[in-house]
Amino acid sequence: MKLQVSVLSAAIATVSLVSAGLFSGSALAQQQQQTQQQSRGYAAYNYVGAAVADHDGGDSILLEGSYEFKSPYFVSGYYRNFDNDFGSSNDVIAAKLGRYFWLSQGLTADAGLRMGHVDFGQNDTGFWGVEANLRQRIEQFEFYGGLGWVDYFDAGSDNQYQLGVNYYINSDVSVGVGYQDSEFGDGVRLRGSYHF
Structure with missing residues (x-):
């Protein structure tokens, strides 16, 4: 036993x-x-990219990027050079500190604080603002939309919005089209990004 x-x-x-x-x-x-x-990291918040936009009063070239430094926090920024229809050029530089939230499969929301400096021709001014975006990833497509509010120190305030779609050619490269209200007015934007 x-x-x-x-x-x-x-x-x-x-x-x-x-x-x-x-x-x-x-x-x-x-x-x-x-x-x-x-x-x-999440590809939507780790990228470098370039875009061209056709605004109401001219065209702009945009260089942008984002880095998720400690999930789910990220920092992003952009430089925009605007050539208006009157032959002069203006520019803006901005940075954003934000956080994203997973809401469900493929659906994220982010919110952040943005600040920067813009040249409006006769006026140069700093600004700050807040914005929030939703992103829905469906296979290789990412649909997005967002709202923001910006306070220009010497030029009043503005409500801004964006919406569009990005197509991921592979996990590292995406192209997209969108409609956006920016410092220089509404415009259709074409972009390409490298994700890391």
Whole structure:
């Protein structure tokens, strides 16, 4: 009887050790997969890109980028050079600190504080503002829309919006089209981005 109890105890201990080993191996693989995803970050908030826009009163070239420095927090910024229909050129530089939230499968929201400096021709002014966006990823397509409010120190305030779609050619490259209200008015925007 003692021999049977000893054998049964040894069998239970062996099964427990094997189960614990399998479970910890599975948990370790899951943890490594999550770590890899976190180290790469969410592609929508890790990119560099360029765009051209056709505004009501001219055209602009835009250089932009974003970096998720500590998930889910990110910093983004852009430089826009605007050539108006009257032959002069204006520019703006801005940065944003934001946070995104996973709402459901493929759906995220982000909110942030933006600040920068804009040249309106006769007036140069700093500004600050807030904005919020929604993004829905469906396979290779990402649909987005957002609202913002900007206070120009020497030029009043403005409500701004954007909407559009990006197509991910692969995990690193996307192209897109959108409609946006910016510092220099409404405009259709074509963009290309490299994601990392």
